[in-house]
Amino acid sequence: xxxxxxxxxxxxxxxxxxxxxxxxxxxxxxxxxxxxxxxxxxxxxxxxxxxxxxxxxxxxxxxxxxxxxxxxxxxxxxxxxxxxxxxxxxxxxxxxxxxxxxxxxxxxxxxxxxxxxxxxxxxxxxxxxxxxxxxxxxxxxxxxxxxxxxxxxxxxxxxxxxxxxxxxxxxxxxxxxxxxxxxxxxxxxxxxxxxxxxxxxxxxxxxxxxxxxxxxxxxxxxxxxxxxxxxxxxxxxxxxxxxxxxxxxxxxxxxxxxxxxxxxxxxxxxxxxxxxxxxxxxxxxxxxxxxxxxxxxxxxxxxxxxxxxxxxxxxxxxxxxxxxxxxxxxxxxxxxxxxxxxxxxxxxxxxxxxxxxxxxxxxxxxxxxxxxxxxxxxxxxxxxxxxxxxxxxxxxxxxxxxxxxxxxxxxxxxxxxxxxxxxxxxxxxxxxxxxxxxxxxxxxxxxxxxxxxxxxxxxxxxxxx
Ligand SMILES: *[C@@H]1O[C@H](CO)[C@@H](O)[C@H](O)[C@H]1NC(C)=O
Ligand SMILES: *[C@@H]1O[C@H](CO)[C@@H](O)[C@H](O)[C@H]1NC(C)=O
Numbered sequence: 140x141x142x143x144x145x146x147x148x149x150x151x152x153x154x155x156x157x158x159x160x161x162x163x164x165x166x167x168x169x170x171x172x173x174x175x176x177x178x179x180x181x182x183x184x185x186x187x188x189x190x191x192x193x194x195x196x197x198x199x200x201x202x203x204x205x206x207x208x209x210x211x212x213x214x215x216x217x218x219x220x221x222x223x224x225x226x227x228x229x230x231x232x233x234x235x236x237x238x239x240x241x242x243x244x245x246x247x248x249x250x251x252x253x254x255x256x257x258x259x260x261x262x263x264x265x266x267x268x269x270x271x272x273x274x275x276x277x278x279x280x281x282x283x284x285x286x287x288x289x290x291x292x293x294x295x296x297x298x299x300x301x302x303x304x305x306x307x308x309x310x311x312x313x314x315x316x317x318x319x320x321x322x323x324x325x326x327x328x329x330x331x332x333x334x335x336x337x338x339x340x341x342x343x344x345x346x347x348x349x350x351x352x353x354x355x356x357x358x359x360x361x362x363x364x365x366x367x368x369x370x371x372x373x374x375x376x377x378x379x380x381x382x383x384x385x386x387x388x389x390x391x392x393x394x395x396x397x398x399x400x401x402x403x404x405x406x407x408x409x410x411x412x413x414x415x416x417x418x419x420x421x422x423x424x425x426x427x428x429x430x431x432x433x434x435x436x437x438x439x440x441x442x443x444x445x446x447x448x449x450x451x452x453x454x455x456x457x458x459x460x461x462x463x464x465x466x467x468x469x470x471x472x473x474x475x476x477x478x479x480x481x482x483x484x485x486x487x488x489x490x491x492x493x494x495x496x497x498x499x500x501x502x503x504x505x506x507x508x509x510x511x512x513x514x515x516x517x518x519x520x521x522x523x524x525x526x527x528x529x530x531x532x533x534x535x536x537x538x539x540x541x542x543x544x545x546x547x548x549x550x551x552x553x554x555x556x557x558x559x560x561x562x563x564x565x566x567x568x569x570x571x572x573x574x575x576x577x578x579x580x581x582x583x584x585x586x587x588x589x590x591x592x593x594x595x596x597x598x599x600x601x602x603x604x
Contacts, residue, residue: 384426391433415453434453529565545602
């Protein structure tokens with residue numbers, strides 16, 4: 140079973156609770172004359188990488204629950220004081236005279252709830268994939284968790300009818316604990332699965348997608364590095380199969396997102412060079428998008444990587460990508476990547492706007508000062524490329540184009556002042572957005588979206604006329 144999740148932590152908590160309840164979902168203990176249905180216990184395996192005390196989730200722990208039984212696909216002997224779900228198969232072993240139980244055969248995933256608690260049962264596989272976990276979490280959220288007292292009583296009555304006491308017990312909590320895999324263990328397993336020489340492309344892609352889910356967590360991404368998994372992922376970019384290239388780029392991009400330590404490892408591991416080499420040649424659109432995503436994540440807030448990107452001819456590669464036929468959505472992504480780089484440097488250079496103001500501000504300034512993106516963009520024809528996006532039908536894309544035009548103004552202004560076609564298309568847009576902004580104000584929105592685009596247009600026009 141995998142225990143994995145990404146922020147926010149409340150999701151995380153629920154997911155863990157849900158998963159642990161999976162294990163314990165068979166452990167309703169219905170004691171004949173004592174309390175009715177006892178609480179479910181939530182157990183967590185110890186996680187070597189989590190020292191924050193969040194590893195244990197105790198929700199209404201009841202000592203009775205420590206005597207639990209978990210049916211599996213094999214027949215197992217039961218001991219007194221235990222209960223199993225009505226769906227389980229129970230039989231009498233004629234040789235030993237003991238009761239035995241195993242899982243009933245039903246659909247793969249079954250969901251249940253009991254008062255505030257809920258869980259799911261995987262009736263076939265012994266583990267959950269990331270996809271199943273996401274599905275389960277979504278379902279829990281949709282259904283809500285807090286039935287009224289009356290509902291609860293009814294549920295309990297139903298449960299009493301459904302679950303019957305049985306007599307034999309085999310497993311104890313220690314064994315159950317071992318069934319809960321930590322993220323670290325899951326990742327170890329996924330990496331082994333991916334690295335297995337006999338694995339098919341489908342199996343490898345599935346392992347990568349499960350890893351992608353896990354590496355959103357900062358610690359997991361760092362574990363990926365220490366396990367040697369990042370290197371495998373970077374190597375997989377070289378694969379001849381586009382599906383593997385795409386998923387490897389996806390894992391890489393997610394692992395380095397907002398994770399400076401992993402960013403450093405990836406750049407040192409040659410990831411940037413590989414990504415750019417791949418982007419420079421013909422690829423399916425889905426692969427290009429993920430490659431671009433990984434490049435953007437590697438560069439963000441990492442001036443060293445940005446300088447490297449310029450040296451490796453990254454601007455040229457993106458220019459070719461923009462010029463190649465292939466959909467305006469990809470062009471917008473390319474421009475967004477460049478715009479983000481320009482603005483990031485600008486913010487850091489403007490005193491007081493550094494998003495991470497601390498003692499290393501001077502050093503950061505020095506590093507960003509070495510990145511000379513704007514002159515290079517002008518030199519490689521970007522002053523002329525960006526206005527092409529103005530022709531797109533999407534307001535968002537036009538807005539992105541306008542903001543980028545403004546950002547490039549220091550190096551493109553002279554050119555723009557002579558560009559009659561640009562001036563005409565800006566004027567036409569100005570007229571269009573004047574009308575849109577007017578009707579927006581008519582609806583009572585004074586600081587509306589169209590008004591914002593209009594003021595961007597006004598600013599750009601002022602500077603190009
Ligand atoms: C992947 O497999 C190769 C060859 O079997 C092995 O040498 C290597 O250590 C494995 N890598 C990881 C990260 O498990
Ligand atoms: C991987 O790709 C790089 C270029 O991106 C190439 O130089 C290298 O030889 C390739 N490695 C393998 C093992 O194919």
